[in-house]
Amino acid sequence: MNPFTVGLVQFGVDRAKERNLEKIRNLMSGKRDAELIVLPEYVNFNLEHLSPEEAFQLADSLDGAYMTSLQEMAKTHKVYLVGALLTKSPYPPKVYNTAFLIRPDGHLLATYRKIHLYDAYHYKESEYVMPGNEKPRVIDIGKTKVVLSICFDLRFPELYRTAALEGAELFLTPAAWYSGPMKEETLLTLARARAIENTSYMVMASQFSKVFTGRSAVVDPYGTVMMDMGAGEKYGEITLDLNVVRESRTIIPTLTLRRPEVYFSRNGGA
Secondary structure, three states: OOEEEEEEEEOOOOOOHHHHHHHHHHHHOOOOOOOEEEOOOOOOOOOOOOOHHHHHHHOEOOOOHHHHHHHHHHHHHOOEEEEEEEEEOOOOOOEEEEEEEEOOOOOEEEEEEOOOOOOOOOOOHHHOEOOOOOOOOOEEOOOOEEEEOOHHHHHOHHHHHHHHHOOOOEEEEEEOOEOOOOHHHHHHHHHHHHHHHHOOEEEEEEOEOOOEEOOOEEEOOOOOEEEEOOOOOEEEEEEEEOHHHHHHHHHOOOOOOOOHHHHOOOOOOO
């Protein structure tokens, strides 16, 4: 076995940033063996009932106090820390929805600005958020290679396939998945699909509140849901066997059996 332990923090965010930080601290105090912990999306505040101008005023900078607090938590617990927060953009009142990866020494290792905005189900994230224009990069953290994504990205398989072809073994996905009829099943179906088709682990932390589903989950490269956190504010962790990625890519070599010359040929269709 080639073990790697991940933790998930599931909770509901409101406008009170200090209260949100305190929730994260309290939940992370349950950390035991985790080497990497994933927080939800909108981890500094959530956009519900705010105007774009109010959201811009509340948004943080990557060198501001909120990020500094998260970096201190990573150092305290000696873990890689992942999440997504709303950061100021140069285009007020628009903000960026920015995922981050902090090293165990507190250094901000990588960021990714959400490229697929949630303009669906009569909601318009684009009224608040400026989309990023760069795909997330695959990051080697020593034991494994990881890639960041955010929530609605789950509906765009190209993003994950590209990352898998570049060596990603763990998809790290902060989310705030809106509740509604069948939405929980949609979330887990998409998480499983992205893991199966790319023979990769999916590690997804989702907000839980009156409007968000919870159901944070870890899915293995065969599509098995190893952990489903259901409802409630809680912390959970699980140990993955990184050998399963290499094993599954040998048994089911979909990444090498691809036929892009057919998919994109003039006569072939796509």
